[in-house]
Amino acid sequence: NAGVTQTPKFQVLKTGQSMTLQCAQDMNHNSMYWYRQDPGMGLRLIYYSASEGTTDKGEVPNGYNVSRLNKREFSLRLESAAPSQTSVYFCASREDRGYNSPLHFGNGTRLTVT
Amino acid sequence: DAKTTQPNSMESNEEEPVHLPCNHSTISGTDYIHWYRQLPSQGPEYVIHGLTSNVNNRMASLAIAEDRKSSTLILHRATLRDAAVYYCILRDVIENYGGSQGNLIFGKGTKLSVKP
Numbered sequence: 001n002a003g004v005t006q007t008p009k010f011q012v013l014k015t016g017q018s019m020t021l022q023c024a025q026d027m028n029h030n031s032m033y034w035y036r037q038d039p040g041m042g043l044r045l046i047y048y049s050a051s052e053g054t055t056d057k058g059e060v061p062n063g064y065n066v067s068r069l070n071k072r073e074f075s076l077r078l079e080s081a082a083p084s085q086t087s088v089y090f091c092a093s094r095e096d097r098g099y100n101s102p103l104h105f106g107n108g109t110r111l112t113v114t
Numbered sequence: 115d116a117k118t119t120q121p122n123s124m125e126s127n128e129e130e131p132v133h134l135p136c137n138h139s140t141i142s143g144t145d146y147i148h149w150y151r152q153l154p155s156q157g158p159e160y161v162i163h164g165l166t167s168n169v170n171n172r173m174a175s176l177a178i179a180e181d182r183k184s185s186t187l188i189l190h191r192a193t194l195r196d197a198a199v200y201y202c203i204l205r206d207v208i209e210n211y212g213g214s215q216g217n218l219i220f221g222k223g224t225k226l227s228v229k230p
Contacts, residue, residue, distance in 0.1 A: 105157030
């Protein structure tokens with residue numbers, strides 16, 4: 001199993017450009033998440049999808065949109081990138097809405113906005 | 115969410131046990147204690163979780179104080195591959211299906227260095 005796969009691994013954007021970060025999981029998980037991680041800080045939740053067809057805002061949703069395309073795929077879109085969105089983005093999935101099923105993370109997309 | 119406090123960094127020698135502490139004095143009765151770790155240039159990885167009793171799995175052991183205000187992650191024999199940032203997180207078992215159920219508050223964690 002590949003687990004959680006994120007593409008691209010690295011990206012450089014100019015301010016105002018748009019792009020979509022892709023995430024796919026092959027574990028048949030119901031829930032999927034997007035986090036960002038900035039230097040010296042923990043992970044902060046951007047958006048999540050508890051099941052196919054639903055999405056909800058997390059702690060820091062401004063400037064982002066998401067699409068849960070199907071059960072496998074959950075994409076994150078930056079419509080007009082800003083330098084403050086320079087970060088490492090992690091996608092994660094979880095088996096169900098059970099209280100303690102662990103999160104499985106991808107290896108991240110390193111985004112730089114100049 | 116209840117907060118956790120961890121040392122910023124710790125050092126260990128290879129093949130020796132490592133005890134990573136976590137304080138969570140405001141823990142509620144329904145909070146589970148979760149541990150994740152993040153190796154360099156990778157996403158976080160689940161390690162272990164528990165509620166009241168000590169827990170063991172193939173990666174580590176979790177010792178939980180009787181009053182649940184602190185816990186310790188134990189790596190029985192540290193290897194170079196265990197060098198990572200270790201996060202102690204509280205997760206409320208009563209999750210609101212309309213709320214932010216995936217919002218694990220990771221904090222800054224403990225950076226573990228392992229010396230050969």
